[in-house]
Amino acid sequence: MTSNTAGTSSSSNLTNRVTELRNRLLRVLAAMLISSLCLIPFSDDIYSLVAGPLLQYLPEGGSMIATDVTSTFMAPLKLVLCAAFALSMPVFLFQLWSFISPGLYRNKRQLGITLLISSVILFYIGIAFAFYVVFPLVFSFFSSVTPDGVSYTPDISLYLNTVLKLFLAFGLTFEIPIATVLLVSSGITSRQALSEKRPYVIVACFIVGMILTPPDIISQALLAVPMLILFELGLLFSFFITKIETQ
Numbered sequence: 001m002t003s004n005t006a007g008t009s010s011s012s013n014l015t016n017r018v019t020e021l022r023n024r025l026l027r028v029l030a031a032m033l034i035s036s037l038c039l040i041p042f043s044d045d046i047y048s049l050v051a052g053p054l055l056q057y058l059p060e061g062g063s064m065i066a067t068d069v070t071s072t073f074m075a076p077l078k079l080v081l082c083a084a085f086a087l088s089m090p091v092f093l094f095q096l097w098s099f100i101s102p103g104l105y106r107n108k109r110q111l112g113i114t115l116l117i118s119s120v121i122l123f124y125i126g127i128a129f130a131f132y133v134v135f136p137l138v139f140s141f142f143s144s145v146t147p148d149g150v151s152y153t154p155d156i157s158l159y160l161n162t163v164l165k166l167f168l169a170f171g172l173t174f175e176i177p178i179a180t181v182l183l184v185s186s187g188i189t190s191r192q193a194l195s196e197k198r199p200y201v202i203v204a205c206f207i208v209g210m211i212l213t214p215p216d217i218i219s220q221a222l223l224a225v226p227m228l229i230l231f232e233l234g235l236l237f238s239f240f241i242t243k244i245e246t247q
Contacts, residue, residue: 208223
């Protein structure tokens, strides 16, 4: 009788958690939908803003082209959806935190709130770093190496794919301190173990830079070097957090 009761209670708890997860996912989707609807009227303005770092380095009289029939409509729309996702990131992280926080101890909850706020800020800083630092250098480089007799007229869809890839790469890269602190705080690894693996981390950072960025040394270095700095910051923060938790 007791076993049946425990089994029923466990099944009920699982059902409740699944229902809660579904409701939280629906809230995230609703936030993305609302953000998209608000941004659609400004789709052309958003695309002009994102295209600015490339347009300023095109040859005099140069312009971008659309090789696909639907590019002029789909490219700005795709950008709006990605912008809506970025705007909805705080909602997504808050819903994720609300879902997992009941199972954490109080000290872990306090740490989690700090990490949640920090992760949102770092994600936006990563995007801003890509837009204001990386884009001008990368697109200036590509424009300057155009061979004689070749017209440099990038396709808007391909340009947008490159831009979004860089936005995502740098947005996630700037989450490295959060990931490092979580690994150490959860006991999966230690700060000393991560420090000892620093040579492998350096190699991994440059490999990731090669994979996630265009095939030029500038953009690869601009991703790999911040990754290394952020990794060191993560080790520094994990040292202080571990010290606080042991007190």
